[in-house]
Amino acid sequence: MNNVFTIDVEDWYHTMDFNFPQSTWDNYEDRIEYGLKSIMEVLSKHNVRATFFVLGCVAQKHPELIKEIVNQGHEIGSHGTNHRMVTTQSREEFRVDVAMSKEILEDITGVQVKLYRSSSWSIVPKTIWALEILAEEGFICDSSIQPFKTPLSGFKRAPMQPFYPIIDGKKLNILEFPPSVLPIFNTCLPFCGGLYLRTFPIEYIKYALKMVNRKAPGMIYTHPWEVDIGQPRLKVPMHIKFTHYYNLKRTLNKLDNVLKNFKFITLGELIKEGNYQAVILK
Numbered sequence: 207m208n209n210v211f212t213i214d215v216e217d218w219y220h221t222m223d224f225n226f227p228q229s230t231w232d233n234y235e236d237r238i239e240y241g242l243k244s245i246m247e248v249l250s251k252h253n254v255r256a257t258f259f260v261l262g263c264v265a266q267k268h269p270e271l272i273k274e275i276v277n278q279g280h281e282i283g284s285h286g287t288n289h290r291m292v293t294t295q296s297r298e299e300f301r302v303d304v305a306m307s308k309e310i311l312e313d314i315t316g317v318q319v320k321l322y323r324s325s326s327w328s329i330v331p332k333t334i335w336a337l338e339i340l341a342e343e344g345f346i347c348d349s350s351i352q353p354f355k356t357p358l359s360g361f362k363r364a365p366m367q368p369f370y371p372i373i374d375g376k377k378l379n380i381l382e383f384p385p386s387v388l389p390i391f392n393t394c395l396p397f398c399g400g401l402y403l404r405t406f407p408i409e410y411i412k413y414a415l416k417m418v419n420r421k422a423p424g425m426i427y428t429h430p431w432e433v434d435i436g437q438p439r440l441k442v443p444m445h446i447k448f449t450h451y452y453n454l455k456r457t458l459n460k461l462d463n464v465l466k467n468f469k470f471i472t473l474g475e476l477i478k479e480g481n482y483q484a485v486i487l488k
Contacts, residue, residue, distance in 0.1 A: 207419040208479065210383070211426050211470045212283075212349065212399075213245055214323060215260040215272075218431035220289045222326050222358060223450040224440065228288055231263075237437050238264055239271055241430025244458060246278060252465040255279045257473040259323040259349075262287035262307035269314045276315045281472040283321030284308055284345075291328035291358075292336050292350070301339050308343065321473055324350035327359040327385070334487055337371055341380040347477055349383045349425070354394055364487065366394060367422040368480060371487040381477055382487075386424040388414040399427030404453040408460050412467055419468075423476055426464055433458045 219226050219234040226234070249256055258275050260282055265272045276282060287307040292300055304322065311319045322345045329336050329350040340348055353364040368383045387394035396402045397414040403426070418424040431437055435454050442450075471479075 207423055208469050208471045208476060209415070209419070209424040209426065210473045210476050211249070211254060211256040211465070212323070212428075212473065213242075213256060213258045214285055214427065214429050215242065215258050215264055216285065216289055216325075216429060216431070217264065218434065218437045218450075220261065220264075221429075221431070221450065222291070223446050224442070235438055236267070237434050238268060238430055240436065241432070241434040242271060242275070244433045245428065245430060245461070246275070246280075248458060248462050248465060249280070250278065251462070254465055254470045255281065255472050256470065257281040257283055257321060259283040259285040259321070260311060261285045261289055262310040263289075265310050265314050272311070272314050276317060281321070281474050282311055282315055282317065282319055283323060283349075283473070284311060284319050285323055286325055289325045291326050292324045292333045293328050293330060293359075297335055297339065300336055301343065304340065304343055304345075318344075320344060320346045322348050322350065324348075327352045327356075330359055330361055331363075331488070334371070334373055337378055337380060337382070337487075338373065341378045345380055347381045347383055347473060349385070349473070351382055351384050352396070353384050353387055354396060365485050368482050370482055370484040372484050373487055377484045381480075381482055383425060383473065383476075385427060386415065386418045388417055398425055400429070400432070401449050401452065403428065403460060404432065404457055408463050411460065411464065415464070415468060423480070424468075426461070426470075428457065428461060433461075
């Protein structure tokens, strides 16, 4: 069974963990190159091509780095322009942000950008209109809906496997590919990226992905800052310290282990392989 490996290309100071105003970003140490190159090295080691969801602001600041991602055979998707959660934007603001990020990335890479992931998985029940806008703007796949609730995001009634959303009786021509979860009775356990991947033992992560692969392809995701043990260590509340810094030193080894034991292709390639169902989303 093929799976997809995805990277949200954002720096440590872009995250909602710290929620720094955009106007202050230039005050912080830029670490994106270190984290990205570390991830690309482990991908190269296993001859895996991945899908990189890139912030437009990162691409503008590091165009040569984004070109290198493409030159190594990887796929580029949009992560928006300035890491704004969909829940903080109006419909028109979202459309402008998405279109701008698409234009930036296409101008730099020379390839069409048709894949999208929102910041902090922020397409939720009250923002499902974003899927309609994405389809109108030429995107063929979104990966922004978590099929479980968190303090920031989540869509508890969403399917756990890839699907075409039906909204207000209309099937959208855009595939939704959620992060993988392990179904447990009437609930599910996340495991495939972020703090979940950093927290759980590697044997559990591999077991969970094998269970997912019995029925569907799975997804692993990470961020460049999650493999960067040299990033600034801020004095922050204990819960932020845990969610952002916990187990950074083991992330790269876990990714290496997963890449060694499972098959991965790009999200664009996987879309072409599948025969996915349409599901009412509300």
